Amino acid sequence: MGKKVNPIAIRLGITTSWKSKWFGGRNFAKNLQEDVRIREAIMSHWKSAAIADVSIERRSGMTKVIILTSRPGMLIGRGGTGIEDINRLIKNKFFAGKKIDLKVEVKEIRQFEENAQLVAQQVAEQLEKRMPFRRVLKSTLEQVQKNNKIKGKCPDGNGLQKGPYHCILFERILIFPGRLPELPMEQLE
Structure with a gap:
């Protein structure tokens, strides 16, 4: 009899990596919920940008959001104004009142x-x-x-x-x- 296995879990470390890279300690549940909400906000706000994945890395005082997309021009915008919009959206929604260094990185998928x-x-x-x-x-x-x-x-x-x-x-x-x-x-x- 076959057992049902999560397809992402079976590939972790082989062909895929974690979507969230950080150590949470006591704040694990809060950070995980925050990551899910950040992903949902980015995916819903920029549906037409063909976003494949959103990875989040956290270190002490710094959060890095990596967006994989086949249309990076739609996210970056003219002169990088799109990245500033993403920064502003994430800071205002999720890190309001907190001193945190937020970096947004957009990576292109050449062949969708x-x-x-x-x-x-x-x-x-x-x-x-x-x-x-x-x-x-x-x-x-x-x-x-x-x-x-x-x-x-x-x-x-x-x-x-x-x-x-x-x-x-x-x-x-x-x-x-x-x-x-x-x-x-x-x-x-």
Whole structure:
């Protein structure tokens, strides 16, 4: 019988790292809640910036927020005004009245096709704009398949692909032309 394991926990230290890097001590719960709220605020405020991940590092008196995005120009803005806006938002919402050194760093993801989170966001944005779903899925599958770092797999019996875009599985997203992702990994085995 198989056991259910958190997919992030099983990859920690191998292919992924912690999203929060700090030692909390007695303030662990408060810091963890703060980190989750900071991530939610950044993700909701800058939805169109294609943010893949937000990492937070804390040291004594200093907090560093690292944002991974495929569109860094939207976050940075002209002359770095966007980073100042992010700084102001975080300081006013979460560190009001505290003396803390806050640094925001924006890192670019050059090929968004390598990141399943960004691919899923792109598909969702296009579907929200009422684009034809078959065209959206076909073009997304073609873009992802051009990139050799993500491999495709079909859940049928022999594992062969039937046609140019029968189906593809990358990380935790399963896309079939004609319907939205809904099958979890456990049903494939």
